Amino acid sequence: MQNFTGVGVSPGRVIGTIRQMPKPVAEPPSGERLASGTAPEDAARDLKAAAQAVHDELKSRADTASGDGKAVLEATALMARDTMLLKSAVKLINAGSSAERAIWDAGASVSEMLHNLGGYMAERATDVLDVRARIVAALRGVPAPGIPASETPFILVAEDLAPADTATLDPDKVLALVTSGGGPQSHTAIIARSLGLPAVVAAHGVDELPESIEAYVDGAAGTIAIEPSEEQRAAASAWADNAATLAVFDGNGTTADGHPVPLLANVGGAKDAAAAAALGAQGVGLFRTEFCFLERDTEPTVEEQAAAYKGVFDAFPGKKVVLRTLDAGADKPLPFLTDATESNPALGVRGYRTDFTTPGVLERQLEAIAQAASESEADVWVMAPMISTPAEAAHFATLCAAKGIKTPGVMVEVPSAALTAAAVLRHVGFASLGTNDLTQYAMAADRQLGPLAALNSPWQPAVLRLVQLTVAGSAEEGNNKPVGVCGEAAADPALAVVLVGLGVSTLSMTARSLAAVGAVLRTVALEQARELAQLALSAPDAVDARAWVRAKLPVLEELGL
Amino acid sequence: MPERTATIASRSGLHARPAAIFADAAGDAPVDVTIAMEGMPAEDALDAGSILSLMTLGAAKGDVVLLRAEGDGAEVALDALVTLLETDLDAV
Structure with missing residues (x-):
């Protein structure tokens, strides 16, 4: 049995399966060229397919979201298949750049342009970078950055959560939050408390845990246990019973x-x-x-x-x-x-x-x-x-x-x-x-x-x-x-x-x-x-x-x- | 080439949600539509279906923009897009 200790920031005892927040998408090497034998037309076609897939994924999430989260997702979905972004990437591909590097560079220049405009536009600059990372992930065939989509509730493990991640966090799908970084006052902690989700932050090493294993989280003690014991199962079930009385003031x-x-x-x-x-x-x-x-x-x-x-x-x-x-x-x-x-x-x-x-x-x-x-x-x-x-x-x-x-x-x-x-x-x-x-x-x-x-x-x-x-x-x-x-x-x-x-x-x-x-x-x-x-x-x-x-x-x- | 002018009605200008709604509609039009600020040279016109272009255009409430399109259905598409621009999309 493996145990981790961090700082408990929001109480609650739960058992569930772990889903890791994918690591940030690594930057394609600067100056990366098209692989020999790949025609620019093929690379451009792959890029458009990846962009369309990212668009469709974000759009379908927007359709089930509500409020501010929905508006952000809709706008981000449109950015994924934006003609301005894709045209400038295709231009770079035609000049010999790899598709990953082309969309990376095109995204950077659009993002910089928005940043320089200031105000609301500057805030959207990070959305373009998010879309860029998603397209690169799609081209590589690796999981998209952000909170994983899942049919069943899970324990979300991440390095730390950004305010943008928490906008897409569905409290019905997340049983607990565990991060390897962050502090007691981090966004993760504040969001966990406002949603009433058990949470442990600064638990060093949890981001190396494998996907889909079972774990026990105690958000008051600040502990995470892999392969929960019978005692821990009983504690989780007692918490579930207690939670009802602790919800009424x-x-x-x-x-x-x-x-x-x-x-x-x-x-x-x-x-x-x-x-x-x-x-x-x-x-x-x-x-x-x-x-x-x-x-x-x-x-x-x-x-x-x-x-x-x-x-x-x-x-x-x-x-x-x-x-x-x-x-x-x-x-x-x-x-x-x-x-x-x-x-x-x-x-x-x-x-x-x-x-x-x-x-x-x-x-x-x-x-x-x-x-x-x-x-x-x-x-x-x-x-x-x-x-x-x-x-x-x-x-x-x-x-x-x-x-x-x-x-x-x-x-x-x-x-x-x-x-x-x-x-x-x-x-x-x-x-x-x-x-x-x-x-x-x-x-x-x-x-x-x-x-x-x-x-x-x-x-x-x-x-x-x-x-x-x-x-x-x-x-x-x-x-x-x-x-x-x-x-x-x-x-x-x-x-x-x-x-x-x-x-x-x-x-x-x-x-x-x-x-x-x-x-x-x-x-x-x-x-x-x-x-x-x-x-x-x-x-x-x-x-x-x-x-x-x-x-x-x-x-x-x-x-x- | 068929063209129309429209006055931006949305409180936040052609940003955020209004830009998303408009870009989506322009992207779905059967013809390519361009958008420019009134008085801007035609060759600087931007793709109306690109949300990023719309954001860099920076049109505020009360600004007049020029839409252009060519081909079958251009007139109908432009009329629909003008209506959209002249609606306060922040309120819908």
């Missing part, structure tokens, strides 16, 4: 001794918000407003924005909805706001800082928020991402006041904001800890890098210390201003207990995690949570902090969390 977050901890949802739009309300969320702790702006090459109008925001507010009448103003930059570039040429985008003009370089966008967004809030019954709070200084908090509060927004706040993601929390909170009504970025900045570790996964854990005692300092800053400020957490950390039931023990007043997470967090929190008294928080703070590293706390919470093992 009664809408009342509290500790065992009745200390209320509202459990809120992170949402990205009206559809998410409706789903979160149905899952019992007590409000929204993080409404990401990027959806309204992404895929756009110009700023949406105030009216368009207001209509989109109202869709979310209307899902929570009478309840709190915390909206985060536009958080562009770094991994979320926007052509009209951010500079794609920055050498260090995570430390660049992102979040609230885009107001320095492009003033006006934020004020128009605040106007739209105020307009939508006045037409809805939700209790709307508004916070700015990436605040670093008390002066920035003060400026943001002034902008909010000018538009009539009553409850301005800040996200604490930059360590400087945690260290000066009392002064920051003097200007605003609340703070919300964004643990993903706070961890990345406190540990100086890129969220997406697999080799840094161990550093990039919100269990790091240094990160917990920053949470504690933020809560202490609120106490020092003196007006009992709430400090919540809206990062992925709140979705980890054990860490949620620690956060409550540190004095955090609300927890906001992907709606799928509400029930599990609520179930565990209910077994712990506030005093015990405080003791566990001290225990975690005293640990030498993230691994021990997590292990020590988990050892004191046997309910986690019982529930398979």
